[in-house]
Amino acid sequence: MKFLDEYRDPTAVRRYVRAIAEITTRDWTIMEICGGQTHSIVKFGLDSLLPDKITLLHGPGCPVxxxxxxxxxxxxxxxxxxxxxxxxxxxxxxxxxxxxxxxxxxxxxxxxxxxxxxxxxxxxxxxxxxxxxxxxxxxxxxxxxxxxxxxxxxxxxxxxxxxxxxxxxxVPPAIEAILSSPDNRVQGFLAAGHVCAVMGYTEYEPIAEQFRVPIVVTGFEPLDIIQGIYLCIKQLEEKRFEVENAYSRVVNRExxxxxxxxxxxxxxxxxxxxxxxxxxxxxxxxxxxxxxxxxxxxxFGVAGKKVEEATECISGLILRGMKKPPDCPAYGTKCTPEHPLGATMVSSEGTCAAYYSYRRLAPLGKSESQRQKNG
Ligand code: SF4
Known part of the structure; x- marks a missing residue:
């Protein structure tokens, strides 16, 4: 399909994968903000193409x-x-x-x-x-x-x-909240291209500077995402912490x-x-x-209504990049898209739904907590 296939070109993706491997000298952890990007990463297996030194965490960018x-x-x-x-x-x-x-x-x-x-x-x-x-x-x-x-x-x-x-x-206050958390591990972000199409990316510039994190405005196709990761790693390796626009066909600064x-x-x-x-x-x-x-x-007089969130669902940890769906005891057993316990298993952009759709029958890679345990 015109304007789509060119961003799904496996040869071009492989070129970026090789370039990422060449410039990566140490462990880096990057978070993609948007659930649409998470789905592309999981669907196309982009995370499995990356060197072991690079960990992708999935962020809170699914509105549902x-x-x-x-x-x-x-x-x-x-x-x-x-x-x-x-x-x-x-x-x-x-x-x-x-x-x-x-x-x-x-x-x-x-x-x-x-x-x-x-x-x-x-x-x-x-x-x-x-x-x-x-x-x-x-x-x-x-x-x-x-x-x-x-x-x-x-x-x-x-x-x-x-x-x-x-x-x-x-989005920007959520990034700041993640970066301000004492247990934060995120060192660079892929910002959501469609949000930046509306808002531009000037709001991200002070965040990049204050927290010393690269933020790369990134699209949603495999080539967009792998290019965003490459630019993020390149900045980290070069100790640069800037906002970079890898989605210029849609986004401008303002x-x-x-x-x-x-x-x-x-x-x-x-x-x-x-x-x-x-x-x-x-x-x-x-x-x-x-x-x-x-x-x-x-x-309708509901402004004052307050409720407690269910404790069984660990989606809050998943949305902050601290766990991945297979780390949840309910994943694929008590919680499925047919009987969801949490919103991340329902939404078309939800991380749990992405893993369940594309990885349920495949052997699951090392989950995040296993990775941490194994160092
Ligand atoms: S949505 Fe389901 S699988 Fe995902 S964290 Fe919540 S309970 Fe676990």
Whole structure:
């Protein structure tokens, strides 16, 4: 396929693998932020091509996976109300809250619609003036502009029956939280190309400088990822700690100013809870005061709801790069995509789902804890 095959060229990938082996002199640990990158790495076996000295850790960049159980429970409470049409992207349907998931609410008669765009939800609000239409607005900086546009459109149309349940999260504070952790092992990052397409990469420059870590803006195809790893290792070996753009066909330094302006008009930065990780200061987006009439948490009185996360699932450790799925006792036994205990086994970008899809039947490589044990 044009524009795709060239980034899956095995010869070019092998050239980079050889170049990585030539420049690597010691152990390095790199984290890819985005779940889409994790899936490419696991699907194409890119980690197995790398020298033993290089460890790839999988980061928290799957929006479904980091949406806290608390928000899922709020969604379930709202979606269970008879006057509500609850709209969500499909991959949120099976994410477990503390008790059930949205799919079970739908099975019990809840009016839950899977939509492909927030504007579908705005249209439903127009078509159903006597119902309350709620859109589950989750995601990183990538989906925030479209969700902001939907609220803007609802306001311009004078819709009084449209609200959003917001769970937007931001990448740079998550990177800072990982790097600030006393048990951090990450020495370099592959930043998520699509997030940087919206936000640019100026926010990452002070992080690279302060924590002395290379950050390489990276795409999602095998060649993109192997090139990102090469550039990251090269910087580490040369003791350089900069932000480098390996995805220049999509990303520029400033990002999409129009999208940023729309986000800035609607959202403010708030503290946000991450599933399995806890609250990270200034790591999320919430509606600004002047748009609070569109806030589903306020309209349906669920803002104060607090719940405890399940302790059986270790996805918080996986999302911080401290464990890998095979390290979880429930992986592939009590927890499968059909019966998930955690969000990382549900989402199409989840690390546990990636391992289960592509590695379940293959012999598993050394798991992270084994690696550590064996030195
Ligand atoms: S395998 Fe299941 S229980 Fe274990 S960390 Fe992954 S999602 Fe959680």
């Amino acid at each position: 996976c980091v949406t806290p159980a608390e928000l899922i429970d709020k969604a379930i409470e709202i979606a269970s109300r008879p006057e509500v049409i609850f709209c969500s992207f499909g991959d949120m349907m099976r994410v477990p809250g503390t008790g059930k998931d949205l799919l079970s609410v739908k099975a019990a008669g809840g009016d839950i619609r899977m939509v492909y765009s927030p504007l579908d939800a705005v249209r439903l609000a127009r078509e159903n003036p006597h119902r309350q239409v709620v859109f589950f607005a989750i995601g990183f900086e990538t989906t925030a502009p479209a969700n902001a546009m939907a609220v803007m459109q609802a306001k311009q149309s004078g819709l009084k029956n449209f609200t959003v349940l917001v769970s937007h999260v931001l 990002g999409n100013r129009t999208a940023q302006r729309v986000m800035g008009d609607l959202f403010r930065v708030v503290n946000r809870k991450w599933r399995g990780i806890g609250e990270i200061p200034a790591s999320g987006l919430g509606l600004k005061e002047e748009y609070k009439e569109f806030d589903a948490e306020l309209r």
